[in-house]
Amino acid sequence: MPKMNLGLSVAGGEVAEGFEAWPEDKLPQTGSYKGKLKVLQLAKTGANSAKYPNCPMLRVGVELTDAGVATGFTAFRQLLLHDDFVRYVNQFLRALTDGSDAELAKIQKAFENNLVVDEREINVLKIGTYKVNSPEGQLPMLVSIKRGSYTPKGSTTPVANAQIQSFLLSEGASTGGSTKADEEPAAEEEDVDLTEDAEESTEDGSIFEDAEEDVSEEASV
Secondary structure: OOOOOOOOOOOOOOOOOOOOOOOHHHOOOOEEEEEEEEEEEEEEOOOOOOOOOOOEEEEEEEEEOOOHHHOOOEEEEEEEOOHHHHHHHHHHHHHOOOOOHHHHHHHHHHHHHOEEEOOOOOEEEEEOOEEOOOOOOOEEEEEEEEEEEEOOOOOOOOEEEEEEEEEEOOOOOOOOOOOOOOOOOOOOOOOOOOOOOOOOEOOOOOEOOOOHHHHOOOOOO
């Protein structure tokens, strides 16, 4: 039989981790859930984004740990690393702390100056003293989940999904200067197109998407 050389070296290369398709009847309902920060990655928006092309962003995945039939489901959220969305990044960072102003300032400084990533500069391993260890992280988090749907490109059939709407302080944590979580972006902000083929997205970079790899060519577990 004829043999082919595809010109691609795969031996010894990394193997991307996949996430199993989650049964629709076991998706979490809209509400607040305990979980663990499993995935924290650096990625970029698509080159054709109307307002934020090639913008760096965080891809956050939280595995639910106390959600009934939805326990084990990993919910995602994209956070653009842009001045317009600093409040959402700070919401995420504060949710990792005890809620005090001192701890928030500490993790903010570490995020700006002491972010440790893997060799590919994709997975975040540490934020200062906070051990993230993406994509196998264990840091506890409390998140609010929004149930929704999206229609994959080329299809007319909506697909149910659930994503992180906001990051919350754990029970008993200090509320610092604010007790209200920003759950929705300001209405006047322009939608963000995360990729050249992205589906409808919200202003802060969240999206109900067909595949986790769809946010950019560089995002990979």
